Amino acid sequence: xxxxxxxxxxxxxxxxxxxILQYRRLTLKYPMKPxxxxxxxxKPEINTSTCNLCRECMDHCPSxxxxxxxxxxxIGINIDECIxxxxxxxxxxxxxxxxxxxxxxxxxxxxxxRFSPLExxxxxxEIAKAIETRSRRIFGRSLQIREVDAGSCNGCDYEINxxxxxxxxxxxxxIHFVSSPRHADMLLVTGPVTRNMENALLRTYEATPDPxxxxxxxxxxxxxxxxxxxxxxRNGVDTLLPVDVYVPGCPPRxxxxxxxxxxxxxRV
Amino acid sequence: MQATIDNLKHTFPEKLNxxxxxxxxxxxxxxxxxxxxxxxxxxQKDLEGTLVSLFANDERQLNGNFALYYVWAIRRSGxxxxxxxxxxxxxxxxxxxxTPIYAxxxxxxxxxxxFGLIPEGHPDPRDLCFHGNWPQDLYPLRxxxxxxxxxxxxxxxxxxxxxxxxGVYEIPVGPVHAGIIEPGxxxxxxxxxxxxxxxARLHYVHKGIEKLAEGLSIDKCLYLSERISGDETFANxxxxxxxxxxxxxxxxxxxxxxxxxxxxxxxxxTSHLGDLAGICVDVAYGFAAYQFRMLRGWCYILVEELxxxxxxxxxxxxxxxxxxxxxxKEKQIIDAIARIKKELNETVKILKTNALFIDRIENTGILTxxxxxxLNTVGPPxxxxxxxxxxxxxxxxxxxxxxDFQIPKHLNGDVNxxxxxxxxxxxxxxxxxxxxxxxxxxxxxxxxxxxxxxYQSALGYSEAPRGENIHWVMTGENxxxxxxxxxxxxxxxxxxxxxxxxxxxxxxxxxxxxxxNLSYAGNDL
Numbered sequence: 046x047x048x049x050x051x052x053x054x055x056x057x058x059x060x061x062x063x064x065i066l067q068y069r070r071l072t073l074k075y076p077m078k079p080x081x082x083x084x085x086x087x088k089p090e091i092n093t094s095t096c097n098l099c100r101e102c103m104d105h106c107p108s109x110x111x112x113x114x115x116x117x118x119x120i121g122i123n124i125d126e127c128i129x130x131x132x133x134x135x136x137x138x139x140x141x142x143x144x145x146x147x148x149x150x151x152x153x154x155x156x157x158x159r160f161s162p163l164e165x166x167x168x169x170x171e172i173a174k175a176i177e178t179r180s181r182r183i184f185g186r187s188l189q190i191r192e193v194d195a196g197s198c199n200g201c202d203y204e205i206n207x208x209x210x211x212x213x214x215x216x217x218x219x220i221h222f223v224s225s226p227r228h229a230d231m232l233l234v235t236g237p238v239t240r241n242m243e244n245a246l247l248r249t250y251e252a253t254p255d256p257x258x259x260x261x262x263x264x265x266x267x268x269x270x271x272x273x274x275x276x277x278x279r280n281g282v283d284t285l286l287p288v289d290v291y292v293p294g295c296p297p298r299x300x301x302x303x304x305x306x307x308x309x310x311x312r313v
Numbered sequence: 314m315q316a317t318i319d320n321l322k323h324t325f326p327e328k329l330n331x332x333x334x335x336x337x338x339x340x341x342x343x344x345x346x347x348x349x350x351x352x353x354x355x356x357q358k359d360l361e362g363t364l365v366s367l368f369a370n371d372e373r374q375l376n377g378n379f380a381l382y383y384v385w386a387i388r389r390s391g392x393x394x395x396x397x398x399x400x401x402x403x404x405x406x407x408x409x410x411x412t413p414i415y416a417x418x419x420x421x422x423x424x425x426x427x428f429g430l431i432p433e434g435h436p437d438p439r440d441l442c443f444h445g446n447w448p449q450d451l452y453p454l455r456x457x458x459x460x461x462x463x464x465x466x467x468x469x470x471x472x473x474x475x476x477x478x479x480g481v482y483e484i485p486v487g488p489v490h491a492g493i494i495e496p497g498x499x500x501x502x503x504x505x506x507x508x509x510x511x512x513a514r515l516h517y518v519h520k521g522i523e524k525l526a527e528g529l530s531i532d533k534c535l536y537l538s539e540r541i542s543g544d545e546t547f548a549n550x551x552x553x554x555x556x557x558x559x560x561x562x563x564x565x566x567x568x569x570x571x572x573x574x575x576x577x578x579x580x581x582x583t584s585h586l587g588d589l590a591g592i593c594v595d596v597a598y599g600f601a602a603y604q605f606r607m608l609r610g611w612c613y614i615l616v617e618e619l620x621x622x623x624x625x626x627x628x629x630x631x632x633x634x635x636x637x638x639x640x641x642k643e644k645q646i647i648d649a650i651a652r653i654k655k656e657l658n659e660t661v662k663i664l665k666t667n668a669l670f671i672d673r674i675e676n677t678g679i680l681t682x683x684x685x686x687x688l689n690t691v692g693p694p695x696x697x698x699x700x701x702x703x704x705x706x707x708x709x710x711x712x713x714x715x716x717d718f719q720i721p722k723h724l725n726g727d728v729n730x731x732x733x734x735x736x737x738x739x740x741x742x743x744x745x746x747x748x749x750x751x752x753x754x755x756x757x758x759x760x761x762x763x764x765x766x767x768y769q770s771a772l773g774y775s776e777a778p779r780g781e782n783i784h785w786v787m788t789g790e791n792x793x794x795x796x797x798x799x800x801x802x803x804x805x806x807x808x809x810x811x812x813x814x815x816x817x818x819x820x821x822x823x824x825x826x827x828x829x830n831l832s833y834a835g836n837d838l
Contacts (some may be wrong), residue, residue: 086621107536196518210606224491232694275521296403
């Protein structure tokens with residue numbers, strides 16, 4: 046009996062080592078080398094030369110992300126509200142919408158994502174203190190992240206989880222996820238901030254020591270996305286907290302989130 | 314179905330007002346509110362029915378009343394019985410059925426919070442959706458409530474069930490958890506190490522999806538259904554499309570049906586591999602966890618190559634699929650499946666011979682068959698406890714009836730059985746995909762659905778990776794949604810999880826939780 050057990054254990058060990066050696070390296074070289082984007086669908090763009098302003102896409106956009114500037118008759122997509130369903134590309138009668146493979150969309154100012162100006166100027170955006178370059182540099186060597194789901198559909202959370210898988214291996218940048226906000230330098234927030242999570246998010250923010258960074262991941266966290274203007278949600282994280290970096294996508298792929306995190310550290 | 318109608322007519326000669334059959338497998342019965350309990354008990358005891366959904370609908374604009382729908386599945390014969398009853402708005406009280414039929418518990422509390430209809434005699438009438446922070450006289454799913462109305466917070470009430478006694482203490486966990494998971498609050502009552510009672514307070518991610526759906530056009534609502542629960546995107550959009558297609562009365566083209574089937578099984582495979590990785594993480598078995606994460610990563614790569622979306626978004630559309638996604642991709646899929654199967658084989662072999670691992674999972678978190686049945690546990694946890702059903706077999710949709718496949722059955726109901734069910738389902742999914750590729754004909758992938766008649770309803774369903782997924786859609790005027798009731802498998806399985814952890818030690822909770830792997834977003838809506 047004892048012999049078979051020890052033999053079994055030996056087999057487990059041997060087979061495990063064999064497996065570990067079998068695949069040399071799975072980790073993608075991104076961002077040192079560009080990602081293979083053959084199959085990646087990224088930001089949709091409107092080709093203004095073919096567009097005849099029929100407004101078909103505007104009427105059918107599920108998150109009301111497409112806007113027309115009536116003064117100069119320009120049409121554009123507010124990427125902060127876009128849920129990347131590409132419905133507009135499907136229904137455009139003159140095929141003026143192209144799907145690019147650009148997924149590195151993270152920005153530090155929300156206005157950079159917008160075509161039309163925000164209706165209500167967010168006050169928090171103004172008072173958000175830009176963290177000094179020096180602190181960013183200190184964080185850049187080693188960053189601890191606390192993830193907070195404030196009402197996402199769990200798509201973004203799975204993609205954040207994906208940062209820990211062998212393909213992305215976030216720890217190679219000295220960045221890792223911690224269990225408590227008290228150990229964190231950065232909050233990675235997903236979801237539109239639901240009514241029931243408001244308090245918890247605020248308390249998590251308060252528990253995080255200064256200086257701290259906040260990154261809003263996904264269309265919901267930036268603008269409320271498809272859940273915008275519901276009785277049970279706030280429209281995005283910046284209605285409640287100052288946000289340092291916005292990562293659009295629905296959900297953004299792990300590399301897009303990685304790009305956003307590195308952007309917050311001024312490393313890309 | 315005729316036998317059931319005869320049976321009901323015979324048992325309740327004067328109480329059955331009207332009945333009609335709709336979309337071949339939905340039997341609608343109209344009864345008076347006073348007779349609800351009697352009918353429900355009869356359906357459960359004598360007709361082997363299972364309560365699979367219970368919801369209200371504000372039909373005051375149509376007939377002046379609120380309506381309640383009790384959806385029963387007669388799984389053995391493959392049809393649904395829907396009991397409909399109307400409540401007068403001036404006295405919105407109905408008889409609770411929770412005491413005889415425990416599965417109704419959370420549905421009735423939800424109806425109380427969102428519609429303000431009072432389940433009389435409910436044993437646990439606490440607030441479910443808003444934790445007490447919502448004004449007393451506002452009911453968001455009534456038609457006269459404005460979607461954009463955001464009333465101010467009143468104080469959150471801390472009304473957990475208390476367990477008292479010498480040495481009993483409470484452990485509060487959440488809503489923000491230690492890992493990268495969704496929010497929810499768990500209140501453990503513990504004596505020493507074993508858990509005496511676990512209460513899960515959910516609805517932290519309640520976003521009002523059902524209200525947002527109302528008034529949306531049919532094609533916009535599709536994108537909302539895709540965002541109910543991220544990792545069940547395809548199952549949810551499939552159930553939604555299924556309901557719309559039933560209302561429109563169109564038959565799917567064979568190629569579209571088979572394409573859906575391939576994606577649905579790929580989603581199951583991806584999800585189960587992720588669950589297995591999570592279980593290995595929770596027992597600190599890093600090697601196996603990384604193996605499964607790698608396998609899951611391969612699935613994502615395959616899915617993205619096929620559909621340009623890692624979460625199977627933007628594929629379904631009412632009437633079919635948006636493009637001919639699998640055109641000339643057969644070889645690619647077969648190669649990827651072969652690779653995944655080989656790696657899974659080898660990993661499972663190592664996993665199953667690891668005595669330390671087996672020691673942790675065997676007899677941990679047992680869910681007995683009686684509890685599973687009473688709580689209507691669905692999906693892999695149900696199948697691990699001996700409830701041998703699957704929508705793909707019992708209520709075949711999307712050409713599943715043309716395929717021959719097995720569904721796993723285990724009896725012990727512990728973490729080990731749930732792992733085994735998931736591993737077996739991975740293999741079955743891969744087999745189904747391969748068979749489908751052989752059977753799939755060429756042809757169109759989409760049929761236009763045209764305009765829908767107003768105030769028509771249908772049940773759409775799909776077997777999600779987590780289990781039975783049932784959506785009920787009622788159309789409004791001008792191709793809009795009047796009411797969209799979503800019931801995901803997680804809503805049924807949360808109480809089962811709370812039951813299964815009793816008597817286990819606290820450190821085993823993450824493991825048991827992961828073996829169920831429930832969606833918070835899908836539960837809270």
